Amino acid sequence: QVQLVESGGGLVQAGGSLRLSCVASGSIFRFNAMGWYRQAPGSQRELVASITSGGNTNYADSLKGRFTISRDNGKNTVYLQMNSLKPEDTAVYYCYLSRLGAPPGSWGQGTQVTVSS
Numbered sequence: 788q789v790q791l792v793e794s795g796g797g798l799v800q801a802g803g804s805l806r807l808s809c810v811a812s813g814s815i816f817r818f819n820a821m822g823w824y825r826q827a828p829g830s831q832r833e834l835v836a837s838i839t840s841g842g843n844t845n846y847a848d849s850l851k852g853r854f855t856i857s858r859d860n861g862k863n864t865v866y867l868q869m870n871s872l873k874p875e876d877t878a879v880y881y882c883y884l885s886r887l888g889a890p891p892g893s894w895g896q897g898t899q900v901t902v903s904s
Contacts, residue, residue, distance in 0.1 A: 789892075794809075805872065808864060811884060820837055838858050878900060
């Protein structure tokens, strides 16, 4: 069984920053990619960023330059540094694990990020 626990969400003013963390535990050995999706009210869940165990990253085009994903393999933790936040970044952010090239196999419970104008 896999557990993903996110933290770091909250309320921030436009232009501010937040850092999300996600700690994975359990039978995670078969997964080698971690990342973040987000879902705004009334919208579909969308990929934010992903990172492989080797450090290769992928970002949604619209977020490049503002968001940075990183991971600490020794701590089974993935981070999402979000800078220059905009009200349209308001969403629930979900951490996930997947096999390389595969859809997410496990999800966290989500953490709310709210950006006020």
